Structures are given as C-alpha cells and as structure tokens.
Amino acid sequence: MWVDSHCHLDFPELAADRQGLIGRAVDAGLKAMVTISTRVRRFDGIRAIAEAHDGIWCSVGTHPHNAxxxxxxTAEDLVALAGHPKVIAIGEAGLDWFYDKSPREAQEQGFRTHIAAARASGLPLVIHAREADAKVADILTEEMGKGAFAAVLHCFTGSRELAITGIELGLYVSFSGIATYKSAQNLRDLARELPVDRILVETDAPYLAPGKFRGKTNEPSYVVETGKVVAEAVGLTPEEMARQTTANFYRLFAKADPLQRLSA
Incomplete structure (x- = not known):
C-alpha cells in the first residue's frame, strides 16, 4: 500500500470533491495521506479534515510564502497545537527564494521557529526549499548542531549537494510528480543515489500532477504513478517501492498509527 506524504486537502481545488478523491485513493491502494498546513491561522480547517477520516493526518505550520x-x-504555540492526536508533523516551513512572496528575513525567522518546534515536540519538520539550497543547508547544519530534529525535504527539486547534506544530517527526501517529467532525469538519477530507506513519495496535490496526468488537478491517488517512476529509477518493483516508502513514512512520522487506514 502507498502513502501520500504531502497534499493539501483544504485547498479549493480538492475541497469540492474531497470524498470522491478519498474514494479514488482507496481504490488506488493508498493507506494514508497527510494534509499539510500552510497557515497556522487556518489550522482548524486542516485539523477538522484529519479528525473526520481514519488514515488522514495533518501538520501544523506556516508556509514560507506566508511567513x-x-x-x-511561536515555537511554543506550534508545540501546543501539535499535541492533537492527528498532528504528526510541523510545517511546511523553509525558504522560497524563487517567488519571494515573503521577505527573506521573515522566511528565515519562521524556518528557525519551526525547527525549534520540531525539536521540542519530537515531530518531523516538513521543509520547503526552492532556489535557496545553500542557505537551507547552512541553516539545517547550524540548527542540527543545537540539537537533533527529524525532517523531510519535501517535493525535492534542489541540488545534489542539498540532498546529500540532508541525508548526512539524518533527513528524508520526498519526490513528487516532478520526478516523472521528461526534463527531470537529474531527479531520477539522484533518487538512484540515495538510500532507499530515506525516500518518500508525495503529490503536493492539487499541484504538480505526474506526467501521465499532467494538465489535470493533482490528487492523492496519483502518488502511485510517481512511486512507479521512482521505483524504476532505483531498481525496485512498484510493489517493493510501495512497501519501502510506506515503511519509511511510518518510521519518520512515528506518531501516525499504522493501524488506521483510509476508507471511502
């Protein structure tokens, strides 16, 4: 069975047919999914989705666009909200210097606050990194020196150097539908180089549908297509990849109950 480790079920593109996409995810063989927070002030909606469904988990945090x-x-605020049984991660937080929708100083402050919350709560941090690889690597290295924390570099499109730094620091790397694009051979080559026990797959739905579905609104069931492509890249069968990435998911997101399963 597969897990979509990162989607946004509260976004309007998915909210209109949420029950339908859950049913399609079950039919595709998904066991669980995580709906990711982008604004703490909208966390109540995220939490309500997770509370309403077995096998759906959530995070709490502020996207760098909204930092x-x-x-x-505060980190204390995040830790308090993360005490809810359905919250299994902090974030997503990090640096996005491609869009620069938030001042870079604010992004860095928010990033470090979320790292502190991950360290204090024991929950993994979901990291957004775009066009800021060197700075992200520097912050992660510096902050890890203050005390260990778990994390995943989500929707990875960065440099080999950032990925390897992450692996050396104990992080996981997650691949989205981008890894299926013809232009993304570098990501498939990178996946082959990484330890298979540190790889996750995700959709980042409603965005970035894999190549087979490109142009459509992405949804959690499409994670299977990404998983198949990454499996081929690393030399595993799709079945082996499903088992491996699901095991990796529950190792990293240890608060998630593996006995809970999605149901239509």
Whole structure:
C-alpha cells in the first residue's frame, strides 16, 4: 500500500470533491495521506479534515510564502497545537527564494521557529526549499548542531549537494510528480543515489500532477504513478517501492498509527 506524504486537502481545488478523491485513493491502494498546513491561522480547517477520516493526518505550520503574516506564532504555540492526536508533523516551513512572496528575513525567522518546534515536540519538520539550497543547508547544519530534529525535504527539486547534506544530517527526501517529467532525469538519477530507506513519495496535490496526468488537478491517488517512476529509477518493483516508502513514512512520522487506514 502507498502513502501520500504531502497534499493539501483544504485547498479549493480538492475541497469540492474531497470524498470522491478519498474514494479514488482507496481504490488506488493508498493507506494514508497527510494534509499539510500552510497557515497556522487556518489550522482548524486542516485539523477538522484529519479528525473526520481514519488514515488522514495533518501538520501544523506556516508556509514560507506566508511567513511574514505569522511571525507572532511561536515555537511554543506550534508545540501546543501539535499535541492533537492527528498532528504528526510541523510545517511546511523553509525558504522560497524563487517567488519571494515573503521577505527573506521573515522566511528565515519562521524556518528557525519551526525547527525549534520540531525539536521540542519530537515531530518531523516538513521543509520547503526552492532556489535557496545553500542557505537551507547552512541553516539545517547550524540548527542540527543545537540539537537533533527529524525532517523531510519535501517535493525535492534542489541540488545534489542539498540532498546529500540532508541525508548526512539524518533527513528524508520526498519526490513528487516532478520526478516523472521528461526534463527531470537529474531527479531520477539522484533518487538512484540515495538510500532507499530515506525516500518518500508525495503529490503536493492539487499541484504538480505526474506526467501521465499532467494538465489535470493533482490528487492523492496519483502518488502511485510517481512511486512507479521512482521505483524504476532505483531498481525496485512498484510493489517493493510501495512497501519501502510506506515503511519509511511510518518510521519518520512515528506518531501516525499504522493501524488506521483510509476508507471511502
């Protein structure tokens, strides 16, 4: 069975047919999914989705695009919200210097706040990194020196150097539908180089549908297509990849109950 380790079920593109996409995910062989927070002030909606369904988990945090809007959210605030039984991760947080929708100083402050929350709560941090690889690597290395924390580099499209730094620091690397694109041979080559016990797959739905479905609204069931492509890249069968990435998921997101399963 597969797990979609990163999607956004509260986004309008998915909210209109949420029950339908859950049913399609079950039919595709998904066991669980994680709906990821982008604004703490909208966390109640995220939590309600997770509470309503077995096999759906959530995170709590502020996306770097919105960092400047929630600088008043403290690590202690995040830890308190993360006490809910359905919250299994902190984030997503990090640096996005491609869009620069939030001042870089605000993004870095938010990133470090979320790292502190991950360290204090024991929950893994979901990291967003775009066009800021060297700075992300520097912050992760510096912060890991202050005390260990678990994390995943989500929707990875960065440099080999960032991926290897992450692996050396004990992090996981997650591949999205981008890894299926013809232009992304570098990502498939990188996947082959990484330890298979540190690889996750995700959709980042409603965005980045894999090549087979490109142009459509992405949804959690499509994670299977990404998993098949990554499996071929690393030399595993799809069945082996499903088992491996699911085991990796429950190792990293240890608060998630593996006995809970999606149901239509």
């Amino acid at each position: 400047h809007e929630e600088l008043d959210v």
